[in-house]
Each structure stands twice: as structure tokens, then as C-alpha cells.
Amino acid sequence: xxxxxxxxxxxxxxxxxxxxxxxxxxxxxxxxxxxxxxxxxxxxxxxxxxxxxxxxxxxxxxxxxxxxxxxxxxxxxxxxxxxxxxxxxxxxxxxxxxxxxxxxxxxxxxxxxxxxxxxxxxxxxxxxxxxxxxxxxxxxxxxxxxxxxxxxxxxxxxxxxxxxxxxxxxxxxxxxxxxxxxxxxxxxxxxxxxxxxxxxxxxxxxxxxxxxxxxxxxxxxxxxxxxxxxxxxxxxxxxxxxxxxxxxxxxxxxxxxxxxxxxxxxxxxxxxxxxxxxxxxxxxxxxxxxxxxxxxxxxxxxxxxxxxxxxxxxxxxxxxxxxxxxxxxxxxxxxxxxxxxxxxxxxxxxxxx
Ligand code: PMP
Numbered sequence: 079x080x081x082x083x084x085x086x087x088x089x090x091x092x093x094x095x096x097x098x099x100x101x102x103x104x105x106x107x108x109x110x111x112x113x114x115x116x117x118x119x120x121x122x123x124x125x126x127x128x129x130x131x132x133x134x135x136x137x138x139x140x141x142x143x144x145x146x147x148x149x150x151x152x153x154x155x156x157x158x159x160x161x162x163x164x165x166x167x168x169x170x171x172x173x174x175x176x177x178x179x180x181x182x183x184x185x186x187x188x189x190x191x192x193x194x195x196x197x198x199x200x201x202x203x204x205x206x207x208x209x210x211x212x213x214x215x216x217x218x219x220x221x222x223x224x225x226x227x228x229x230x231x232x233x234x235x236x237x238x239x240x241x242x243x244x245x246x247x248x249x250x251x252x253x254x255x256x257x258x259x260x261x262x263x264x265x266x267x268x269x270x271x272x273x274x275x276x277x278x279x280x281x282x283x284x285x286x287x288x289x290x291x292x293x294x295x296x297x298x299x300x301x302x303x304x305x306x307x308x309x310x311x312x313x314x315x316x317x318x319x320x321x322x323x324x325x326x327x328x329x330x331x332x333x334x335x336x337x338x339x340x341x342x343x344x345x346x347x348x349x350x351x352x353x354x355x356x357x358x359x360x361x362x363x364x365x366x367x368x369x370x371x372x373x374x375x376x377x378x379x380x381x382x383x384x385x386x387x388x389x390x391x392x393x394x395x396x397x398x399x400x401x402x403x404x405x406x407x408x409x410x411x412x413x414x415x416x417x418x419x420x421x422x423x424x425x426x427x428x429x430x431x
Contacts, residue, residue: 083169086135092121093131094240095420098248098374099347100411105361106403111410112360113249113256113374115241118349122156122163122187124379125241129267130160132236133225134168146170147221152208154264154309155184156379157227162193170223173215175208180308183383205313227265228316237271243420245272245374246279248413251425257371258284258363260328262310262352263296266319268376273324279423284325284367288359291329296321306332306388309352309378328362330355336393338401343381345406350384353377358400 096119101112117125137143149165150173151157158174165172172193176184179200188195196215198208209228216222227233249256259276261269266287273285289296290305301313307330315321332351339354356375364373381389395402418429425431 084167086131086138086168089121089131089164089167093127094120095244095414095417096120098245098413099377099409100413101347101357102407102410104405104407108369110361110364110369112357112364113245113372114353114357114360115245115374115376116412117376117378118380122159123382124156124160125268125376126156126160126378127164128240129227129233129236129265130157130164130225132239133227133230133232134164136232136235137223137225143170143223144221147223148173148219149223149225150175150212150215150219151225151227152176152205152212153227154205154312155180155188155383156309157265158188158193158195159184159191161225162188162191166191166193173212175212175215177204177208179204181383182386184308187383227267229318231318233265233267234271234274234318237268238274239271240420241268241376242272242275243423244415246276247415247419247423247425249372249374250423251415251419251431252411252413254372255280256283256374257367258286258360258373260286260288260356260359260363260373260375262288262307262355262359262378263316263319264310264312264352266316268378269324270318270320284363286325286328286359286363287319287321288328288330288355290335290355291331293332294327294329296327297329307335307351307355308384308387309350310355328359330358330362331396331399333393333396334358334399334401336389337395337399338404339381339384339389340393341401341404341406345408347377347409348381349377350379350381351387351389353379354401361400361404
């Protein structure tokens with residue numbers, strides 16, 4: 079059996095190097111362009127494949143993960159899906175600890191990969207309870223590997239070595255440089271990792287973390303209120319998030335994020351709710367910098383895991399919702415560059431693009 083398992087190198091061909099979409103729109107009647115990485119192109123359909131693959135690679139290298147050893151993780155869903163698929167592909171048993179209020183699609187997908195799922199109720203501590211239970215499980219299980227995505231610098235490194243360089247090379251290939259990057263914070267791996275790389279290339283780049291206006295964990299430091307943007311604002315500030323290294327926090331109402339995701343789908347872009355939030359936060363950043371500012375974000379996953387949620391219902395419009403002032407024209411460009419250009423940071427003659 080082991081002879082037929084894919085190698086990390088093979089899986090690496092299936093993760094990352096996603097297209098950078100140039101999205102054309104009218105905002106209050108004025109032409110605008112925003113950029114978003116289409117992370118639904120990854121192996122399991124979300125940005126979390128980058129982090130999961132990088133953590134697994136590092137764990138093999140350090141010896142923390144042995145062939146066939148059990149893997150467990152606490153997650154709001156996409157991470158569980160990534161570790162389940164990649165872990166099973168590499169021949170590991172996988173156990174996922176997840177709050178029980180996450181979408182049915184997330185639970186079913188994790189089970190479909192043959193991973194075990196342990197749902198954690200609010201009474202058992204929800205998110206923090208999931209982390210605690212995964213640690214107890216690991217302490218009792220011989221050779222267990224716990225990726226610890228909320229505290230593991232390899233999560234940040236995954237984006238500093240892939241997402242960030244890709245954005246830089248993709249914009250460079252059309253003669254541009256980013257002025258700002260925004261991303262919703264779950265573990266914070268995306269925003270911290272992209273910040274690490276882009277700030278090295280240009281220290282003046284604005285980097286904004288994004289959170290739900292209805293549940294401002296980053297602003298308050300603890301769980302407050304409720305929200306429907308699955309994948310971000312998980313009740314606490316993760317250890318890898320260093321707010322003092324970032325620019326100010328942008329907030330998006332979850333209803334506005336749902337309406338924006340619906341609007342994107344209406345132009346053929348079937349993305350998740352956090353992508354709607356990221357798009358509106360990118361627009362806020364552009365409002366501050368000027369209409370021609372090059373602002374980049376990520377579409378972390380597709381809409382397929384939200385078909386049973388409010389994303390498919392009629393969402394009430396509230397005063398001040400930015401989505402109502404956006405008229406989406408469509409995808410102006412889908413920028414792809416080859417591996418050589420990502421490695422060198424710019425398009426080189428004969429590279430293969
Ligand atoms: N959006 C979705 C749909 C996610 O699953 C996640 C990951 N939890 C994020 C955004 C946030 O990404 P990160 O963990 O890198 O902050």
C-alpha cells in the first residue's frame with residue numbers, strides 16, 4: 079500500500095499557484111478594480127490546504143510526524159477538510175475536533191474522507207473546548223501529531239513562502255505592485271504570512287486584518303456577540319496574530335458579507351461568506367488609499383460548503399451596507415504565472431509563463 083501513496087511533492091503540485099482575479103466593479107457609480115486570489119482552486123477547495131501541506135512537510139522533516147501516525151486537529155472546518163484529505167492521502171488516521179454549529183457540508187466532507195469527527199457543543203466550550211479536547215486526545219495517543227494551527231509559525235510561513243510571493247509575482251507580471259492586502263482572521267496565518275513577505279518587498283504596504291462587525295474578537299480580545307462568517311473570528315486572538323505588526327482592523331457586517339458573496343455568485347464567482355467579507359474590506363481599504371490603489375485579498379473558499387446556510391436565503395439589507403453600492407462588472411483578468419516567476423519574484427525571459 080505504502081508504495082502507492084502520493085509523495086508530498088505530488089501533493090504540492092495540487093496546492094497553491096492559484097489565479098489572481100482582477101475584479102471590475104462600479105462603486106457608487108465610479109469604476110474600480112480589486113484583486114483576489116481564487117483559493118477555491120486548491121486540492122480540497124480552500125486556502126487551508128497551503129497551511130496543512132506545509133505543516134505536514136515540516137513535521138516529516140523534524141520527525142514530529144512519523145509515517146502512518148495519527149493526526150488530530152481542532153478546526154472550524156476548512157482545516158479539518160484539508161488535514162483529512164491530505165492526511166488520508168499520505169496514509170494517516172485523522173481525528174477532527176470541531177464546534178457542532180459549523181455547516182453540515184463541512185461535517186459531511188470530513189467524514190467522506192474517512193476521518194473521525196468529534197463535534198464539540200457550546201456547553202463543552204465550543205472552539206476553545208475543541209482545542210482542549212484535541213490536546214487531551216494527543217496526550218493519550220502514542221505518536222499522535224497535533225498541528226496546532228493557531229500557535230504554529232509554520233502556518234504563517236506557509237503564506238510567507240507561497241501566497242505572498244505569488245501575489246507579488248502575479249501583480250509584477252502585469253506591471254503592478256500591491257498597495258494594500260486585507261484578509262479575514264481565523265488563525266491569522268493568511269494575513270500574518272502575506273504581511274511577512276509583502277512587507278519585506280515593500281515596508282509601506284498596508285496590511286489590514288478583517289473581522290465581523292457583529293463579533294469583534296480582535297478589537298476586544300475575547301468572544302463577543304455572534305456572526306455567520308464561518309472560518310473567521312473564532313472566539314479568541316490566536317497566538318500567531320501580532321496586531322501590533324498590522325494596520326488597523328477592518329470590520330464587515332455578516333449580512334453585508336452574505337449579500338456581497340451572493341452578488342459575486344451572480345457574476346459566476348461562487349465564493350464563500352468570508353470571501354464576501356474580504357471583498358468589502360478590500361473596498362474599504364481602497365476608499366482610504368484612493369480609487370486607483372492596488373488592493374489584494376483572498377477568496378478563501380467556494381460557496382459549496384454554505385448551501386445549507388443563510389448564504390442561500392434572502393438576506394435583509396441594512397442601512398450602510400456597502401454591498402448595495404457595488405455594481406459588479408465581472409472578472410477583468412485571471413492572472414497566472416509559472417513556478418519560476420513565483421520563485422524569482424518577477425517574470426523572467428523564457429520562464430514558461
Ligand atoms: N475564510 C475561511 C472560509 C476559512 O476557513 C478560514 C480559515 N479558518 C479563513 C477565512 C481564515 O484564514 P486564516 O486561518 O489563515 O486566518
